[in-house]
Amino acid sequence: DAGVIQSPRHEVTEMGQEVTLRCKPISGHNSLFWYRQTMMRGLELLIYFNNNVPIDDSGMPEDRFSAKMPNASFSTLKIQPSEPRDSAVYFCASSRGNGYTFGSGTRLTVV
Amino acid sequence: AQSVTQLGSHVSVSEGALVLLRCNYSSSVPPYLFWYVQYPNQGLQLLLKYTSAATLVKGINDFEAEFKKSETSFHLTKPSAHMSDAAEYFCAVSDRAGTASKLTFGTGTRLQVTL
Numbered sequence: 331d332a333g334v335i336q337s338p339r340h341e342v343t344e345m346g347q348e349v350t351l352r353c354k355p356i357s358g359h360n361s362l363f364w365y366r367q368t369m370m371r372g373l374e375l376l377i378y379f380n381n382n383v384p385i386d387d388s389g390m391p392e393d394r395f396s397a398k399m400p401n402a403s404f405s406t407l408k409i410q411p412s413e414p415r416d417s418a419v420y421f422c423a424s425s426r427g428n429g430y431t432f433g434s435g436t437r438l439t440v441v
Numbered sequence: 442a443q444s445v446t447q448l449g450s451h452v453s454v455s456e457g458a459l460v461l462l463r464c465n466y467s468s469s470v471p472p473y474l475f476w477y478v479q480y481p482n483q484g485l486q487l488l489l490k491y492t493s494a495a496t497l498v499k500g501i502n503d504f505e506a507e508f509k510k511s512e513t514s515f516h517l518t519k520p521s522a523h524m525s526d527a528a529e530y531f532c533a534v535s536d537r538a539g540t541a542s543k544l545t546f547g548t549g550t551r552l553q554v555t556l
Contacts, residue, residue: 334484363543372547372548372549373546373549375543375544375545378543386543421485423484423485429475429487429490430475430487430544431487432477432484432485432486433484434482434483435484
């Protein structure tokens with residue numbers, strides 16, 4: 331079991347550029363969650379999917395953020411255009427109801 | 442709405458001493474409660490969870506937590522701290538343990554273990 335795999339581990343981009351973060355959940359897990367972690371705001375749930383369907387996206391901060399889950403083994407979180415205040419660690423987690431497994435995160439820096 | 446409050450953003454203990462990290466919850470329905478640990482530059486790992494079975498829950502690395510409904514608490518304890526326990530600890534709550542239930546996290550407590 332390779333766990334939840336996120337890529338890239340680190341991303342540095344310029345303000346205004348598009349950023350795409352990727353997540354591969356654990357096989358057999360049918361829920362997927364995107365969280366953002368910052369010093370100021372802690373861990374925030376952005377969006378979560380169940381059986382590839384978005385259930386709650388109320389945590390998505392702005393229209394600049396979008397997330398997709400085209401199949402059970404892949405999800406993306408896109409920011410377009412990116413801004414310096416988007417700098418954070420973005421975590422993906424998956425679950426099948428007996429606890430969440432988190433990926434190692436993507437550290438995003440927007441300059 | 443559900444929430445958790447972690448009392449103390451930083452806790453320092455000596456190696457071998459008792460670890461006590463506090464968490465209080467607020468929930469309009471019977472909660473499911475979790476403790477996670479985060480080591481530097483890593484994701485969160487599940488330590489233990491309460492899902493309405495036994496009120497005393499044992500987790501990995503000798504951690505345990507007790508659900509006290511009367512006090513709306515779910516404090517994390519470990520009898521003897523080890524240097525490797527230094528990390529950030531998060532309490533979290535959800536309205537059910539199944540799929541399609543979101544976790545709401547506390548602000549975290551950073552545990553420091555000194556010699």
